[in-house]
Every structure is written in C-alpha cells, then in structure tokens.
Amino acid sequence: MLVGMLAARKNPKRRATRLRDPERTRERLLQAASREIYRSGFQSASLDTILASAGVTKGALYYHFKNKEALGYAVIEEVISPDVRGTWVQPLESVKDPIDALISIVQDLSVRPEDVCGGCQLNNLAQEMSPLDAGFRKRLEIIFDAWREATASVLREGQIHGNVRRNVEPADAAGLLIAMVEGYGSLAKNAQDPKVIKAGIKNIVGWLRSLRAPGNRKRG
C-alpha cells in the first residue's frame, strides 16, 4: 500500500478519467457483456474482454455488479428479455390476423444476416447455462414462457375470431413454432449460410399458413 503510494507519486501516470455517468457506464457494460456472451458463451467470455469492449475498468464493473454471475443475470433481464419482447410479444399486441402477424415476424428474422436472430442469443444462453445454473435457467424460462404465452394467446384469439383452425391446440402450436425457430436458428448458425435460414423461414411460414381456418385463406 505504501509502496503503491510512493510508486504512484514517483510515476504519476495519467489516470483514466472516465464517464462519471453511472447509468451510461452500466449500459455500456451490459451491451459489451451481451456481445461477448453472444460471441463465445457466458463461461468463456472473460471479464477482461468484456471490459475492454466496454471501455470500462474492472473497478467500475464491480461497483455496478456483485460478480460475473450478476452481470449475466442482468444481461438476461435487461438486454435479452426486452429484445425477445420487442420481437415476439409487442408486435402481437392487438393485431387483426394472428397468422399474418406471426408470418410477418418470422419473415423479418432474415433481415439481420449476421446474428441470425435475436432469439438465438436466448437459445445460446439457455443451452449453455440452464443445466448448470438455476438462476440462469429460471430467468431464461420466464422469457420462453412469455414468448410462448404471447403466441398461444394470439392464436386463441384467432380461434375466437375464426382466423385460426379450431383443432389446433394454441399452447402446442406456440411451442412448436418456438422449437422451429430455435431449431432453424441452430442449423443456420452451424451452416453459417443465410440460405438455411431462408429455407427455414419458408417452411415455418408454410406451416403457419396451415394453421389458418378453412375459408379464411388469403391467397391461393
């Protein structure tokens, strides 16, 4: 301690004077953590890499978060959850035709070429951490449940208004849709070929059309 002081005095190297904006610092940390977790997984994303990517020092990190685990939890709740909500839940609120709405969402998944779909980040983290850490699992399950419930709900409403076939079980169909999206996301990520996700979207859309109530088909 004394040595450190003396050294600091002897060699007054320029200190990194930073933002002094705690909210912004926290947000930068979350975004950087999200990026690095997406790149290499939670366990393999090193704090030093995250900090470098965020342009933030370790002291700032541990001022805002108790530890790496807490940072991961915050990424789920404050980055991934809003993203899934924005992609899959909010667009379904107060729509006329649920099938059309779902098709529209699915087709929009291809616009982001690199990160095949935001849902994949959810899937990545779930695959990696759910068996290892109950805290991750619970938080991720909440997102999955919201996704499934929003989809099932809109399908139920569609059944009431006669847009959706009565013999589909909304909860089952919602689960199947999510499984398809996640599954194709995996395949596309592995193939690293946008053609895979395009083909997947085509197939998912075809399946979604098959849910439409007879006499309610739009085209063809």
Add this chain to the structure above:
Amino acid sequence: MLVGMLAARKNPKRRATRLRDPERTRERLLQAASREIYRSGFQSASLDTILASAGVTKGALYYHFKNKEALGYAVIEEVISPDVRGTWVQPLESVKDPIDALISIVQDLSVRPEDVCGGCQLNNLAQEMSPLDAGFRKRLEIIFDAWREATASVLREGQIHGNVRRNVEPADAAGLLIAMVEGYGSLAKNAQDPKVIKAGIKNIVGWLRSLRAPGNRKRG
C-alpha cells in the same frame, strides 16, 4: 530435472501403473471428454476434470492427442457421429414405410430421460463451437448433412412407393424435422421437464403423419 530425480529417489512414492491398453485408454478419454463436454461445453470442460473422470493422467492424454482441440475433434468423429448415425441413419436403411420409421425414431427419443436426446450433444457443440472454430464446424456439418440426407433420401423413396405425399420437398422436410427435433431439445433442456419433450414428440409425430400420402393413412 536433477532435483526431480533426487526427489523421486528420496521419496519413491507409489507410481500409478495403469492400463497398458492404449485402445482402451483412448476410448476412456473419448468417453470422459464426451461426458464433460456435454456437461459444461467444450471450452469450459477442463482437461483435469476430463482426466479425473477418465481415470487417466495428463501424460496419457498428450500421448494420444496432440491437444485439447484434437481431443474435441475426435469426440465428434468417434463418439457423436456414430451416435447420430446409430439413431437417425441406420434405422432408416431399408425400411418399408418411411413415415412409420421416422415416427418410431422420434418416439424413442423420450426413453432417455436425463440426456433428452443424443442429438442435443450435436446441437450443443454446434451452438458453442461452430462460430468459433472452422474445424468443429466442418466436422459437425458432416454429421448434420448425413442426418438430413438420410432423412431426405428415405422420404424420396417413400414418394416413389406412394407412401409420402408428392408435394413435399424431401430436403425441406428433412431440414424441418431436424430443426423441430433440435428446437424441442433446446426447450426441453431449458425447461428441464420431460413433459416438454413428450409434448414435442407428439407434435412432431403429428406433423410427420401429415406427410403421409392420401389413401395411405394408417389409423384414422
């Protein structure tokens, strides 16, 4: 070096005299590596843990494999690939009704309660390593391709024999089936609830039945 020699002579601790069966040692390493990679991912699976699980020392590991990466590659080629082949390729060879055969395979996926399905190990590794390491990606893609091709092939034959609807594209359907299986595997792994995989199997089977050619429906 000299110190080590002297110490060894001074304190002749019992040396671990092991198998002396190189094939078996190698196999134990592969199995242990497969287990640990399944548990915590390739990057986070430490060699020491793998070695402890295998009951093998580090010298033996580095005698049989150049490095950790090579061990991972070997797990793909000598553990995962045969597993997928045994589950999804061989059962499809010379079957009468492809739909029945696929349904049978899918329904058998539920018998293993803990590790939801062997395909998930494939999916896990693909999700984790494909974006990071081309060697992993290529080897995993070979497995995916074989899986998809075997499925597509059996569907094509089914179309010739009139068991499968002519308006399904075998390659597309095969891809969709794989996506469904992997997707439900993900959901089940995250939910950690066998009910999820049961529901998934039910839905996949329902979809498979929809591929059957008209006039060829078995029951109902």
Add this chain to the structure above:
DNA sequence: CTGCCAACATACCAACCAGCATGTAGCGTA
C-alpha cells in the same frame, strides 16, 4: 472554499488453465 461521497481506476492475488519436459514401467524381442 472545503469536506465528503459516489464513481470509479489501478495493482495485485490465489486459483486454475492447457501444455510440456522429463522420468519410467512393462512388454516384446533377441
């Protein structure tokens, strides 16, 4: 102008990591 505290910055640490250098036991061979 001064104290004080939030918001960091820096230096450091023990634990762990993959990998390597070196030693050696057992078995086949002559």
Add this chain to the structure above:
DNA sequence: TACGCTACATGCTGGTTGGTATGTTGGCAG
C-alpha cells in the same frame, strides 16, 4: 538377461481467470 521402445506418470510453468484491496477524482452540499 539385456535392450529398446511403447505407453504412459509426474512435476512444472507461463499465461489467464474472476475477484479484491486500496487509491483517487469529479462534483455537489454547506
């Protein structure tokens, strides 16, 4: 019985990890 080589066993190391202890500064209250 001696030799040699395969198949390991063991000890070590430099680098990295998450985490902490302590120093420092901008800005605001008084």
